Every structure is written in structure tokens, then in C-alpha cells.
Amino acid sequence: MPGRDVGSNVGRPLHELDTPALLIDTQVLATNISRTSAIAKEAGARLRPHIKTHRMLDVAHQQMAAGAQGICCAKTGEAEVFADGGIDDVFIANQVVGAPKLRRLQSLAERVRLAIGVDHPEQVESLKHAFFDSRSIDISIEVDVGQARTGVSDSSSALTLARQVLDASGLNLRGIYTHEGHDYNARDGADLATIADKAQTHMLAIAEEVRSATGSSCEVSMGSTPSLLAGVFRNGIDELRPGTAVFNDGSHANFLGHTDWCAATVLATIVNQPAPNRVVIDAGAKALTSDRRGPSILKNTGFGLVVGRPDATIVSLSDEHGVLNVPDADSYRIGDQLQVIPNHICPCVNLYDYAYATSNGVVTDIWPVSARGQSQ
């Protein structure tokens, strides 16, 4: 990996590439990384980017060079790939369950500074047994601030878990964390700011309860790109864990009102024009995913945005076909290439073995998606 003669494409202009292909604009990426670092600094928080968006070592090393304190990931397999790639501070912001995975955690803990999320006493019990006589790990307690996915919903549950962790010899209490993912449902900018502020207030109150009840320190970690971009930060937020901010995507472009911050696109070719106002590209669900957002501030009208073609709408996707309605039919020809900004970039990147790093329309490097498929 990468297969065939992919490396020979370095130095080539985009129009010579075979499609569909994943492209990363290195200038936009660099700007996104700088902006995110600056936002965290302004908020007085450390930055721990979530690498589920890119799953690429090349990108993680740029984030670390720009001041990230470590990485966040969702899966043990991701953690292993990034540990192997030289990242030595890893937070698996998720619950890790099952004997095979606990053995893998033990091995990881020997190599990196490792933290794991918990939201139930049974998880703590398993981790306690796995780490009672080995190198200790950090534990962060997940709090549900409104997404209704994972996490404890009240301070007494958080306190129970905190005490359980503090009583376990191989476990250190790091703090509490949340993914305020319900901010993706915000109606508008004001609603988004309200959600972000409420989430932080809730987290700060629980952390204070844990501190006063246990005497332990308790970091507060928040993680969601819309809230990061909303720029609302209370004092006392220790860590931010945005994922999508590194590339942004079609749904975030709708929220931002422009596509200037979208670093990742899928290069596709028009392969059919079966009707005057319909063209078909060689990128379908297996190249873009069929994810859609909304109704919310991130609402999409189609299955991706076509760069420089506001008149085009990707109205449907099959496995390998994307169907576009194009009112201005005369400006589309079979063989033309289009760049599509995917609606949801995280699962999209996970479809590719590698990305083309590009600058001014020329391939500058090949970046393996090193953790592609690492969902175990």
C-alpha cells in the first residue's frame, strides 16, 4: 500500500489522476491546523485533535508540530497505528470492552501515555483487573451533556465512577470528557452558541463536584467541531478534541457559508450525460458515503458540494454512481473532472487507502490512510 504506480503521480497535475481519488489541499489543511491551534490557545485549553477524521499519520504529525499535546481516537486499532507511528500520548475517548481489546490496551500502555473513557462501573471493574499489576493508565469519565448517546447524565453517577477509579491501584483519574454532538442539530448560530455554553457550564459544575467530593484534580475535556467554531469558551476548559475541523466538510461549509476551509475533496470524472440536464460521475456511496446532515444548521441539500459548480446538485448515489442535476447542461462534458466536497468527511476518508496531498492543483505527496478500516 499504496498499490499500483500511485507514487508516480507525485508532481502530476490533478487532471492526470485516475478517479475517484481523495485529495487534500495542503494549504487549506495548514490553515485549518493553525486556526484550530489558535482557537484552543485563545480559549486557554490544550488541543488534542480527534484523528478519526483523517486516520493519517502525516496529518497527525502536522497537528503535533502545531502544538497539539497528543491525539484522541475512538478505537483501539487507531491507537495502535498512531502509537506505531510515533505519537506517544493517546486518549481513546470511548469505552473499550472485551478480553481481546483489554490485552491490546495492556500492550499499548507499555508504549504510550494512555487514557481510556468510561461511563459504567462494569467498564472500570474490567480495567481495574486488567491494570492492577501493570503500568497504570489514565481514566476519563464520559458525561452526556445532551447527545443521548454515551456518558453518564448526572454528577452522582460521575462521582461514583470517580471514586471507583481512585480506589483502583492501576487507574489514575484524569477528569471528565464529553462529545457535545447534539450541537450538530443547532437551528442557527445563536442556538449553537447556547448549546456550547450550556454544555461547558454543565461539565464545569460536575468537575467541581468531583474535585470537592474527592479532593482529586479533574480535567474538563470538550470535543466537537461546530462548538469549537462557535468560539464560545468558559474559563476552566482544559482540553479541546475537535475532529472534523482539520478538513471540514460539506455540512460544515453550509454552516460556515463558504467552502474556503474545506481541505478534502473527492476527484471524480463525468462518465455519462444521458439527458441534457443530468450527468453521472464515477463516485457513488463507495467513494463519498451516503451520509446527510440536518435538518439543522449543517443541513445538506444533496450528497456533497461540487467545487465551483453551485448550480449542480448530487441528487442520488448508487454504489458507484453519483447522479447530478445540472441546469447549465452545456458546461458539462463526458470526461470532465469534478471535485466533490463530501457531506461527512470522516467515514469518507475511511474508504480510501491513500490521499493525494495537493498544492495549486499539483500532487505533492501520497499520504497513506494508515488507520483505514481500523474499527476494532
Next chain:
Amino acid sequence: MPGRDVGSNVGRPLHELDTPALLIDTQVLATNISRTSAIAKEAGARLRPHIKTHRMLDVAHQQMAAGAQGICCAKTGEAEVFADGGIDDVFIANQVVGAPKLRRLQSLAERVRLAIGVDHPEQVESLKHAFFDSRSIDISIEVDVGQARTGVSDSSSALTLARQVLDASGLNLRGIYTHEGHDYNARDGADLATIADKAQTHMLAIAEEVRSATGSSCEVSMGSTPSLLAGVFRNGIDELRPGTAVFNDGSHANFLGHTDWCAATVLATIVNQPAPNRVVIDAGAKALTSDRRGPSILKNTGFGLVVGRPDATIVSLSDEHGVLNVPDADSYRIGDQLQVIPNHICPCVNLYDYAYATSNGVVTDIWPVSARGQSQ
């Protein structure tokens, strides 16, 4: 590939596997393959399964052994993998555009009996130039019978392309083909049968026009699993190209009224129970895709069906989380495994490097998804 110690799982019971993992029940698979062969035989048609569903050589060889005359695929990259794997009769039922891909087709044509789809004179022109002095290839003309995706919509356009192909020295006219994919929108069984019959009638009429106007033979090829399962076949259908029938999936289970024919599942682990009636599994959009069907005969109510758990609904997916509403909360525990039948199995399989072939709850083999990611 497969990575780590995957091979050591052969002989193990499912509950010892790490998750999420793709499982194929070999008995259900064998029955599906036999059934599909029998349906084609009964219809008096040859069978050319679409391998986009499984992308696995192990499965394709079983289909060939059961009487398939060759395979159908959507992408040049799939064709290359299956040609390398010993399948010598390949129909790319799609339009192939661009200089890099035409070079790859030339190489493929040296190795296998190759056919390509066309629906526009420009594609034929390109193929004509690519094959004028090399081994010839077969061409099939795509007809749109109602899906409004690709294909010509009338007989005069089909006839124009047929004449263009017949005039090109390196191109042989094989016939016409369609994907009657609008049958996925059928309201009920009667509507499905009507759509299937109308599609066939339309195709047979166009083929007859081509034959009488050109004096050439003209095969008729149809390809869609719902229509296949509807069992309506007119005389004169030469070829059937079902894809999903090999595994079926959650949407087809809704249409069938049972899950007995579903050969592919995703094994997941319950990692959280943050509320009495909510559990979370370690399989999200990167393990299941977020595809949904309907409103139609194939309508899904959630993001997959949970085997043996009709009370559970997968209400939302994040990248790596699946959230389930479970009224019978006491029967779910953290650490329990669930098997999920994905809504749309084709893009789901494409997320995995390998599948576990299983029999009676035990792993019997590891099948690489050899064409995973081959969307170019």
C-alpha cells in the same frame, strides 16, 4: 492482509472474536447461490452475478461452480482483481472513461473475455480508438427503463450506438443491458412485479428493433435483486445480473418478511448501557454505513436489523457508535455480542479487509475482500 492474527480465529466460536467483524454464514450463502442459479435456469437465462456486493474471490468461485457464466462488476479495479483471481469472463456493466482506464482495459482484454457498457457516442468513440488494433472487446448498450440514472432512454439512441459499435473494427456488439433499480421504490409485491414486467417488455422491444434494423444479434441482460426475487420473467431474457441476492440485507429482509436468507451480518459488542432502555454497540457508520431505504417495499425503520432481537431498534449511528433503543432492557448487558444485518450490504462489505466465513457459530475460514476499495 488479513492483518494481526486473524487466521488463528479459524475454528473459534463467534463469541471469541474481536468486534466489529463481518460474518458470512456459509450455509445461508450456499442456499442463496443455489436459489439464484435455479431462478435463472427456470427463467431460461444465463446468470452473471454482480460481484460489487461481495468483492470476494472465494464467493465468486462458488457462484461460478454453481453455474454462473462469468461475473459482472462496476469498476475496472474490480475487474482486474477478479481477472487476477482466475475469473475469465468479465462484464463491466458501467461506462469506463479516461485515458488511464482505457489503458487498463487494453491490458484486461488480453487476459479475459471482456465486455463494457456504453450509453453515449463519445464513449464508443474512445473505445473504438483504444481497441482498433488490439484484441477486440464486447460492447453492451445500457438502456434506462425507469431508474433515471444512466442508459439511453429510447430505441433510436440504442440503434445509433449499435450501428456505431458494428462499424468499429475492434468492437463487437453483444446486446443491451439495464439495471432496473427503480424496482427498489416499489410500493408492494404487485407493484414490483409490474415494474419487472414492464422493464423486460421495454428491453425486449428495443432488442428486437436493433436486430431487425442491423441484422445483428442482440442479447438482453437484466440486473436487479428485487426483480429477480419477484420471479416475473418474459421469454427472451438472455442474462440476469443480480448482486445483492448472494447475501441479501436488511432492506431485502423487510421485503421478504424474514431474515432467513440474510447471509452477512456484522458482529458487534455492547459497550455502554448509559440508560435503562439504551445500549450502544461498537459498530457505527464505519462498520455498517448509514444507508437507509425507502419509503418503499424495502423500507427500513433503523440502521440495521438485530438478529433475534425484534424489540431493538438502531436509532442512530456515529462514526463508531450505534445507539439502540431496547424496551426489554434487562436482557442486554455490557460485553454481550449482537449480530446486525446491515440495511445495504454492498457498501458495508467494502468497509472490511476480510470476512469470517462461519458455520453453526464457528469460524471456518477467512475470506479476504479482495476488491475492497477498488472503486477506480
